Amino acid sequence: MVAPPDNDVLWARALRHSFQGSPALLGVSLGVREGEILGLLGPRGSGKTTLLRCLAGQLLPDQGEVWFNSAPVHTLPLAARERLRRDRFGWIGGTPQLLPELTARENAALPLLLCGIPHRTAKTTAQEWLDRLDVGSVARKRPAELLQAQRQRVAIARALVTLPEVVFADEPTAPLHRADRAQVLRMLTSAARSHGITVVLATIDPEVAAAADRVITLVDGRPAAAMPAQDREGAASCSASV
Numbered sequence: 001m002v003a004p005p006d007n008d009v010l011w012a013r014a015l016r017h018s019f020q021g022s023p024a025l026l027g028v029s030l031g032v033r034e035g036e037i038l039g040l041l042g043p044r045g046s047g048k049t050t051l052l053r054c055l056a057g058q059l060l061p062d063q064g065e066v067w068f069n070s071a072p073v074h075t076l077p078l079a080a081r082e083r084l085r086r087d088r089f090g091w092i093g094g095t096p097q098l099l100p101e102l103t104a105r106e107n108a109a110l111p112l113l114l115c116g117i118p119h120r121t122a123k124t125t126a127q128e129w130l131d132r133l134d135v136g137s138v139a140r141k142r143p144a145e146l147l148q149a150q151r152q153r154v155a156i157a158r159a160l161v162t163l164p165e166v167v168f169a170d171e172p173t174a175p176l177h178r179a180d181r182a183q184v185l186r187m188l189t190s191a192a193r194s195h196g197i198t199v200v201l202a203t204i205d206p207e208v209a210a211a212a213d214r215v216i217t218l219v220d221g222r223p224a225a226a227m228p229a230q231d232r233e234g235a236a237s238c239s240a241s242v
């Protein structure tokens, strides 16, 4: 096994994965530096979510390696990967999945409570993040009473509330109206930058990817730059800016 470079917080080598024989990742290698915002840009079905899930330890790749802070993730047993996800990572999906019986503030506070933070502190910290994301005024409402855009802001607050080392964001602005997108993206990136949080941001939208420090374009399960030239021409609509 080759050890990853010391300055990469996340490092993946030659990741391959198929679902029921149909390939989703065809050999992706990448490194993410501490505090970096890395964009993964690609059309639907290009493997962005599968790559994020492998990097986050949610999914074990069929082949290849994932390292976090110079320790292998792909060889960890399930319970250790779940701990890693709970304690060190945050996840923002394209559809906010909040617990319906909890208020917005309780949802945002949940990761802190799971880490054993006292209730009062967890509530105060969650409220601060909701305020920062402009949903402080709906903190006592339950998800069913919120607009989809508000639910997504709560989900983003929940992902940031523990100040995780890495946030994986899979189309984080997808449920938002166009006017809201830039603002929410700015909040996410400025919160990440001010706390030194590394972000891996998957998106289909080049405007969203432009918020990243560096962009890797995926096409058909591999980085566009790694494709043979004749294939790359066909994928010119989402060209790489690595």
Ligand SMILES: Nc1ncnc2c1ncn2[C@@H]1O[C@H](COP(=O)(O)OP(=O)(O)OP(=O)(O)O)[C@@H](O)[C@H]1O
Residues within 6 Å of the ligand: 019, 020, 023, 024, 042, 043, 044, 045, 046, 047, 048, 049, 050, 051, 204
């Ligand atoms: N759980 C799954 N079961 C079966 N096939 C899957 C599963 N997840 C992804 N795939 C397939 O793997 C390929 C890559 O999908 P993936 O979701 O990683 O791409 P994506 O770039 O994130 O696309 P999207 O923007 O649509 O989410 C697609 O062909 C998809 O249909």
